[in-house]
Amino acid sequence: MSDERASDVTGEPQQADDAAAEADGEPSDDEQFSIADFHDASQEAGRPVLTAAAVARAHEISQDAAREALESLQSRDELERLSVEADPVVWYPSELEDLTDRERVVVFPKRREIVVDRPDQFTRAQLSQFAHLADGNGEQGYRYVVRPEDVWQAPHDSFDDLARTMRQALGQRSDALEDWVESQWDRAHQFRLTTHEDGYTVLEAKSPEVMGNVARQKLDEEHVHAPISETEDWVREGSEAAIKRILYEAGYPVQDHRELEAGEDLQIDLEVSLRAYQRTWVDRFADAGEGVFVGPPGSGKTVAAMGAMAHVGGETLVLVPSRDLARQWAQTIEEYTSLEAHQIGQYHGGQKHVRPVTIATYQIAGMDRHRSLFDDREWGLVVFDECQHVPSDVYRRSTHLQSRHRLGLSASPIREDNRQTEIFTLVGPPIGTDWEALFDAGFVAEPELEIRYVPWGDEEQRNAYASADGQERYRIAAKNRGKVDEVRYLLSAHPDSKALVFVDYLEQGEDLAAALDVPFLSGETRHHERRRLLEEFRRDERDLLIVSRVGDEGIDLPTADLAIVASGLGGSRRQGTQRAGRTMRPAGGALVYVLATRGTREEDFARKQLQHLGRKGMTIREQTVERGDGGGSGGAGGGGDDDGEENDGNGETE
Known part of the structure; x- marks a missing residue:
C-alpha cells in the first residue's frame, strides 16, 4: 500500500x-x-x-x-x-x-509531487519557493515537483520558516514530505567556503564525518592543498568553482561565505518602479548575494538586474554574448538609472572602454590578452546575461572573475548537453516566477503557438530526403521549398502584423528574402547595417525581417507580434523559447507559427522542442496543411547549444 x-x-x-x-x-x-x-x-x-x-x-x-x-x-x-x-x-x-471554483491541493509525498487545481496567486507564490512547476497547463491543473535543488535554494533562514511556507501552500501538514525536505535542507548546510584571516580560502564541513566521507572522497590535490583540521581543508586558489560543482553533483551544495572583493562604491538609483515579482527577485538576490533570474522574454529581467545593481551599489561588470546586446545594455542602463554616459563603458570588438559599469562580451573577457583588465579591477557585481552559455568551454573562463555578488539572467537555463547544473554552481541558484502567473497578471502576453505540418514543395526534395540519412535528412526537411509558400500564406493572413521569420540556414534565409523582397539579417550582416534594420523595425518603418540565429538571443524586438519559425527545430529547447519569446510582450495578441515538413523527423522535433513551453503554461496547437488550399488551412497562432563567435554570437550553419 x-x-x-x-x-x-x-x-x-x-x-x-x-x-x-x-x-x-x-x-x-x-x-x-x-x-x-x-x-x-x-x-x-x-x-x-x-x-x-x-x-x-x-x-x-x-x-x-x-x-x-x-x-x-x-x-x-x-x-x-x-x-x-x-x-x-x-x-x-x-x-x-464541488470543484467549480475551489482550489484543491493533493500531495503525493512518495513521489514528492503536488497537484493543484485552480490555485490562487498566493498558493502559487508560496509553492514557487520550494517546488518546481513541472506542468503548467491550467486546464488540467498544475503539477509541481519538489526537487533537491528547489530545497537547496529556498529563500529561508531556517527549516522552520520553510516548513511554515509549505503548510501555508498545501493547506495541510505532510510529515513524509517535510521529513524529506528537512533532509535536503540539512544537506545544503553541510559545507561552506570561507576566507582565512591570512587571505586564502577554506572549505569547512559541519562535521568530521561528512568531511571524511564526502569531501575528502570526492576532492584531491587538484582542489585542496592539505587538511587544516578534521573539518577544514585549505583550498587551492582558482579551484573554488570546481569544488562547488563536484559537491553539488554529489548532493551537497556549498554555501559561499568568502570575503570577496566588493569594488569601489558606486551610487546607482533606479529611475523606474519594479513590479512586485521583480522586487521579490531582487530581495531574494539580496538575501543570497547571488542567483539567476529566470523568467520569460519580456518579463523585465534586465530591469530587475539594474535593481540588483542599485542594491549592491558597487562597480559592475556585465557579460553578454554579443556586441549588439552590449549596446542595448548600455542604452538601457543610461535610460533607467541615474548613471551618466561617461560612467558606462563597452568592451568588445567594436570599442574598448573600462568604466565603473562595463559591458563586455564573454569571448573578450575570457581572452588572455584582455583578462588582466578585468582581473585587476575589483567588481562589486558581475552580471552574466544569457547565462545558459556559461558552462560552455568558450564562455566558462569568464566565470573565473571573482566578485562578492554574481547574478545570471536567462529565459531558459537549459542545455541539451545536460550541463545546466553548472549554471547554478558557477553563478548562483535560480530565482524566478512561474510563467503562468505572469501571463495571468498581464505582465507578459501569452503567445498563441501553432505547429503547422507542411507538405513537400517538390518531388526532388522528397526523393532526396528518402535517400539521405542522419543530419542530412534534417537539413533537407528544414529547407523544404514548400515552406516559402506557407510563409507567404501566413503573412497574407495577417497583413497588419509586424513579423519575424526565423531560419537556421543561410541559403534558406537568402531564398526567402529574395522571394519576399525583404532584408535577411544574419551573422554576415555588417553591424552598422544590422543596427539600421533593427531601428527601422522598432520605429515601425519596417514590418518584416528574415532573421537567422543571430536573433535568438541578444536582440530586443519589443513590437513584434507575429513570428514564423521556418526552420530550427532540430536544436535546443532554449532556441524554441527564445524564438517564441520574441512575441512575449504586454501588448498581447501575439502569434507564433512553427513550420515542420510533414512526415519527417521535423514533426517529432517540433513536438519535443516546444513541449517544455506547454509545461510552462502556453497553449500549443497543431495543424496539418493540405496541398492546393492556398498554402494553408487557417489556424492561428527549436540546433544544439551553440556558443558562437564574438561578433555575432549565433553559430549559424553554412
Whole structure:
C-alpha cells in the first residue's frame, strides 16, 4: 500500500503494518486507508472514478479489504458511491462534486509531487519557493515537483520558516514530505567556503564525518592543498568553482561565505518602479548575494538586474554574448538609472572602454590578452546575461572573475548537453516566477503557438530526403521549398502584423528574402547595417525581417507580434523559447507559427522542442496543411547549444 497515508491530511504519525494483517493482505487498524491512497489508485488507473477491484489491484489487497476501506472513507464524507446499471459500484472523491471554483491541493509525498487545481496567486507564490512547476497547463491543473535543488535554494533562514511556507501552500501538514525536505535542507548546510584571516580560502564541513566521507572522497590535490583540521581543508586558489560543482553533483551544495572583493562604491538609483515579482527577485538576490533570474522574454529581467545593481551599489561588470546586446545594455542602463554616459563603458570588438559599469562580451573577457583588465579591477557585481552559455568551454573562463555578488539572467537555463547544473554552481541558484502567473497578471502576453505540418514543395526534395540519412535528412526537411509558400500564406493572413521569420540556414534565409523582397539579417550582416534594420523595425518603418540565429538571443524586438519559425527545430529547447519569446510582450495578441515538413523527423522535433513551453503554461496547437488550399488551412497562432563567435554570437550553419 502507498506510503501516502492519512498522515498526509491529519498530520498523525504513520504506524508499521501489523504482521498478521500484512500476511492476510489486509490493512491493519493502525494503518487507516486515506483519501491520498485513493488518489494514488486513481492516478494509476488514469481516471477519477474507481471500482473496489481497481483499488484492490493498485494496492495489492483483497477486494473485500478495498471495499471496507472505501466504505470507511464514505462514512467520513471523503468519497461518494454510485451504483451503475449493469456495472459494479463505483467510487469517486466527494470533492469532485464541488470543484467549480475551489482550489484543491493533493500531495503525493512518495513521489514528492503536488497537484493543484485552480490555485490562487498566493498558493502559487508560496509553492514557487520550494517546488518546481513541472506542468503548467491550467486546464488540467498544475503539477509541481519538489526537487533537491528547489530545497537547496529556498529563500529561508531556517527549516522552520520553510516548513511554515509549505503548510501555508498545501493547506495541510505532510510529515513524509517535510521529513524529506528537512533532509535536503540539512544537506545544503553541510559545507561552506570561507576566507582565512591570512587571505586564502577554506572549505569547512559541519562535521568530521561528512568531511571524511564526502569531501575528502570526492576532492584531491587538484582542489585542496592539505587538511587544516578534521573539518577544514585549505583550498587551492582558482579551484573554488570546481569544488562547488563536484559537491553539488554529489548532493551537497556549498554555501559561499568568502570575503570577496566588493569594488569601489558606486551610487546607482533606479529611475523606474519594479513590479512586485521583480522586487521579490531582487530581495531574494539580496538575501543570497547571488542567483539567476529566470523568467520569460519580456518579463523585465534586465530591469530587475539594474535593481540588483542599485542594491549592491558597487562597480559592475556585465557579460553578454554579443556586441549588439552590449549596446542595448548600455542604452538601457543610461535610460533607467541615474548613471551618466561617461560612467558606462563597452568592451568588445567594436570599442574598448573600462568604466565603473562595463559591458563586455564573454569571448573578450575570457581572452588572455584582455583578462588582466578585468582581473585587476575589483567588481562589486558581475552580471552574466544569457547565462545558459556559461558552462560552455568558450564562455566558462569568464566565470573565473571573482566578485562578492554574481547574478545570471536567462529565459531558459537549459542545455541539451545536460550541463545546466553548472549554471547554478558557477553563478548562483535560480530565482524566478512561474510563467503562468505572469501571463495571468498581464505582465507578459501569452503567445498563441501553432505547429503547422507542411507538405513537400517538390518531388526532388522528397526523393532526396528518402535517400539521405542522419543530419542530412534534417537539413533537407528544414529547407523544404514548400515552406516559402506557407510563409507567404501566413503573412497574407495577417497583413497588419509586424513579423519575424526565423531560419537556421543561410541559403534558406537568402531564398526567402529574395522571394519576399525583404532584408535577411544574419551573422554576415555588417553591424552598422544590422543596427539600421533593427531601428527601422522598432520605429515601425519596417514590418518584416528574415532573421537567422543571430536573433535568438541578444536582440530586443519589443513590437513584434507575429513570428514564423521556418526552420530550427532540430536544436535546443532554449532556441524554441527564445524564438517564441520574441512575441512575449504586454501588448498581447501575439502569434507564433512553427513550420515542420510533414512526415519527417521535423514533426517529432517540433513536438519535443516546444513541449517544455506547454509545461510552462502556453497553449500549443497543431495543424496539418493540405496541398492546393492556398498554402494553408487557417489556424492561428527549436540546433544544439551553440556558443558562437564574438561578433555575432549565433553559430549559424553554412
